[in-house]
Amino acid sequence: MKKLIAKQKEKFLEHLTSYKGYSNLTVKTYKEALDEALEIIEIVKEGKHILFNLMPYRIHISELKSKTISKKLSAIRSFSDYLNESGIKVVLKADESVKVAKTLPKPIAHKHIIEALQHADLQEKLIITILYTMGLRISELSHLELKDIDSQWIRVIGKGSKQRDIPVLETTRKLLQEYLEIFSPKKFLFEKNGEKLSENSLRYIINKVFARISLKVTPHQLRHSYATSLLNGGAPIVDVSELLGHSSMATTQIYTKLGSALKKQNYDKAHPLCGVKQ
Structure with missing residues (x-):
């Protein structure tokens, strides 16, 4: 070729x-x-x-x-x-013009997320962990049903009823198993009085947890942290786009605007001429 x-x-x-x-x-x-x-x-x-x-x-x-x-x-x-x-x-x-938001939500540093998790109860910990390790939208988390969860994957119904499968990390799986054994939800993963927790209720929980370490964090910032962590770690943008449920990789490109130094470093590592003096 x-x-x-x-x-x-x-x-x-x-x-x-x-x-x-x-x-x-x-x-x-x-x-x-x-x-x-x-x-x-x-x-x-x-x-x-x-x-x-x-x-x-x-x-x-x-x-x-x-x-x-x-x-x-x-x-x-x-x-x-x-x-x-x-x-x-x-x-x-990916030849189309790329529209980039004027302001981007800043990702939360990994160390701050770990610190917040240390001050969270089991339900709070699972909510934050799923958003951080799976990149879900808050609406997707609210509608997440037990039938769409197994030990290795979860099936997410995103915008436009588009389905995508996201791998479950081992640490998330263990936390999820512990939560299910204790809370025993019936239909939705996060419930209250037999009804799914609303998006506002989930936002309140996230705000409350991070307030304990004097940070103000939105659910979308955790999704942003997920995306930027994968891209900065060398994950192909096409894979990240699919995991996020984006209809176009042009949308995913907004997540590359931060961490430019790491981005260039990853491409340098991937290129066969890396380290070869010209």
Whole structure:
């Protein structure tokens, strides 16, 4: 696959010179942009077409000026158009514009979450642990039913009734088992008087626990902590996107705006030229 793309890239550059009449400097700019991008873009054969997943590259260049990013992406789009015109079907993924919230909820440091758990009772501990280790929305936690929970996975019904399965960590599983034995809920995981705990009730519990260590924390901050921890730990963004229940990886990209140093460090570690002196 890489050999095919590399060969087509050289033909594309020749096409820019011979048929488009681009200057040597412009062609050099295209070459440098494509050389960089094709080392990072995820290229996968899917049926009758080739998929170019641009998200890893977009993350890689996210700290550059918007004009520079636009030029780099334009080079990829031009190359993609050339391939399609040449009979090689290429589909670009994550090529849509990314809308980023003006303000992002700050993730809670792991040490603060552990400290809060030390001051929590069993129910409080399970609520916080599930949000932190599974990245659920508060609405999803409120509606979580016993029938959707087993020892290794939980099935979550998210936005638009979209289902996703999330692995249960061993520490969470043990805590969950202890909770079920003591509280014996009937239908929903968290109940009161036979009814599911409301989102507001769950928020109040979370606020109360973190107030004990003088912090103000929202449920979404725990979801944010989950996402950023996975991404900073090197988890592929496509996997994190699925675990979060995002309809598009472009949404997941907002979680990459924090911890830029760690983000770059993870890509450096993943690249085969890591540690090789140029």
